[in-house]
Amino acid sequence: MSKKPRAIHFGAGNIGRGFIAPLLSRSGYHVVFTDVDKNLIDTINDEKAYGVHILASESHEVEEVIHVKGVLSTTDDLIHELAHPKLRLVTTAVGLHVLDKIAPALASGIKARRATNGAPINIIACENAIAATAQLEAKVRAHLDGADAEYATTHVGFANCSVDRIVPPFDPDAHGADSALDVGVEAFFEWVVEGPALKGPDAHAKGGALEPPVHGMALADDLAPYNERKLFTLNAGHAAAAYLGHLLALRTVAQAIADPRVAAVVRGALHEESGKALCRKHRFAEATHGKYIEAILARFANEAVQDHVARVGRAPLRKLGRGDRLVGPARMCTEYGIRVPHLATAIAAALWYDDPADEDSVAMRGAIGEKGVGPYVAELTGFEDGHEVHILIVEKYKELEGWKVKA
Ligand SMILES: NC(=O)C1=CN([C@@H]2O[C@H](COP(=O)(O)OP(=O)(O)OC[C@H]3O[C@@H](n4cnc5c(N)ncnc54)[C@H](O)[C@@H]3O)[C@@H](O)[C@H]2O)C=CC1
Ligand SMILES: O=P(O)(O)OC[C@H]1O[C@](O)(CO)[C@@H](O)[C@@H]1O
Incomplete structure (x- = not known):
């Protein structure tokens, strides 16, 4: 079993594969994608790697993302992943209207972590909206009460973020890509996360930070x-x-x-x-x-x-x-x-x-x-x-x- 800290990313689409996963992977996280699309998850598990093509007129660079895994979001495999002792971070890029649909699984994952006295995790919704993570938190909390809700307060950081990178649909054949998982992105990116909302590895310590830190993620005290x-x-x-x-x-x-x-x-x-x-x-x-x-x-x-x-x-x-x-x-x-x-x-x-x-x-x-x-x-x-x-x-x-x- 990999000793690396793990991150689960909901939504193995453009932003997931083209922006969030590459940063997490390069920062030392073992990235697990979860998605409703079975073909996509099967392809991720078959190929375990893909290329991120930087779309610029003057050059054609490709960055490799390796050792990725996929779990279908409609199976219990996802709850097992959410309860994994090495899990540190959960990110989403599914679309704002889908947050309702992923909230029950996240709540089940939080319950499973409490049952095994799991370490703190952080959840960051990378959707185009003001305070998308706060919206997700409310939907997750609607499925939690009593000790589970208390555990979420002490052990789960819900951090809002601003996420900026243009990741358009990509035609692998037109770019000589090796895999259907390959994705094309602009060179620019900016990911700003609400620092004070993060929970560090020790639930009882004051203040929070991600361990390991994510290179390319900026932290801000006030995200608004x-x-x-x-x-x-x-x-x-x-x-x-x-x-x-x-x-x-x-x-x-x-x-x-x-x-x-x-x-x-x-x-x-x-x-x-x-x-x-x-x-x-x-x-x-x-x-x-x-x-x-x-x-x-x-x-x-x-x-x-x-x-x-x-x-x-x-x-x-x-x-x-x-x-x-x-x-x-x-x-x-x-x-x-x-x-x-x-x-x-x-x-x-x-x-x-x-x-x-x-x-x-x-x-x-x-x-x-x-x-x-x-x-x-x-x-x-x-x-x-x-x-x-x-x-x-x-x-x-x-x-x-x-x-x-x-x-
Ligand atoms: N593409 C872009 O340039 C940017 C997109 N965003 C935001 O990121 C989010 C995702 O956008 P894209 O990656 O472009 O969309 P996309 O359509 O490429 O990817 C979304 C993925 O979510 C999956 N999904 C849908 N329902 C699901 C569920 N219930 N559980 C798990 N997975 C599910 C889909 O199968 C798909 O693979 C949106 O909120 C968008 O506004 C933000 C910044 C840039
Ligand atoms: O993803 P949405 O909210 O439908 O809107 C598309 C927008 O999101 C982006 O994909 C990235 O910020 C932009 O390219 C575009 O403004």
């Missing part, structure tokens, strides 16, 4: 500024580019951001609106934040990352959530008296997002047809009829009809 900065900049700009690109029948984010009309909206939304509000709220230096935005725009323009607008625009209703990447910064701007014509354009473009394969898009387009755009905007965003932002969104929605290009 990082979470909001990433979601309201990278994700806001990305979503805006994707929805406007979709209207113009463009296929990738790189194509979308190369269009001057799209670039003007994205730049305006980030530099003049969300960026100003973020600097006011979190006291970021404007020049530093301006550079952060420019670096993100350069990442969008990376043609080696063939990121489809359909992936970045997926689930528009989630993305139009009141605290999410478009309405969230618009609401933050209104708190500081900042006008939001560009964010309103991005929100309006999201409302036009029409993909018959996307459940959210079908529901949203149906509701707009039924209720009318005005009432629907009020219901969705919380900006009431007559509010300046409501007026702007409805105006932009009408204006954007003229942008539509037939695919």
Whole structure:
């Protein structure tokens, strides 16, 4: 049996294989993937290794991730893994809507660890949302009571994080990849974890840290500024580019951001609106934040990352959530008296997002047809009829009809 400390990662998809597992593996953890997809788990157990291709125009580097294992998330093997004495860390990248589904297994794992007096573990949900781990913790705790709940308080760290790396769908054949498990990623990554929430190896010691530390993971005392900065900049700009690109029948984010009309909206939304509000709220230096935005725009323009607008625009209703990447910064701007014509354009473009394969898009387009755009905007965003932002969104929605290009 491997003597290495273990990490279980829920979701052996793009972010799991392309971002989290490589960092954990290089930091000395034995990585165990768990997933509902049996073929994927079988392939992981057959091949035990894969390559991470760094997508850049000027080079083609491949990093190997080795000695990985898989367990099917629907079997008791997962509970045995969660109870493993060497387990130190549990990470997830399954999608926000899936946290409900993995919570019962995590609760069973925590009960099994208490029964064997297991060492402390840390759980980190690497999903695109504010406080995703806190959301997961509430769902796990709904399955725990009494001594199990007490054990979770003393022995399980639930740490929020901000996770940033663009990992698009990858065609192994097009990149001469050896394995279907290979994955393509941009070179950039940033993983910031809420340090004070981590539990060290001794449950009774004050303060926490991961043992071994994860190289490439930064710890922050207060995660909120990082979470909001990433979601309201990278994700806001990305979503805006994707929805406007979709209207113009463009296929990738790189194509979308190369269009001057799209670039003007994205730049305006980030530099003049969300960026100003973020600097006011979190006291970021404007020049530093301006550079952060420019670096993100350069990442969008990376043609080696063939990121489809359909992936970045997926689930528009989630993305139009009141605290999410478009309405969230618009609401933050209104708190500081900042006008939001560009964010309103991005929100309006999201409302036009029409993909018959996307459940959210079908529901949203149906509701707009039924209720009318005005009432629907009020219901969705919380900006009431007559509010300046409501007026702007409805105006932009009408204006954007003229942008539509037939695919
Ligand atoms: N791809 C990206 O560039 C980034 C994605 N994220 C976030 O990471 C999360 C995952 O995204 P991707 O890796 O792109 O998605 P993905 O679809 O490539 O991977 C998700 C994996 O979760 C598995 N899964 C679904 N239900 C499950 C369950 N009940 N138990 C265990 N596994 C289950 C799926 O089979 C799939 O393999 C999302 O929340 C996304 O917002 C965050 C930053 C970057
Ligand atoms: O994964 P989601 O939340 O559906 O949104 C896609 C977004 O997530 C990312 O995959 C990574 O942050 C971005 O590429 C994109 O903005």
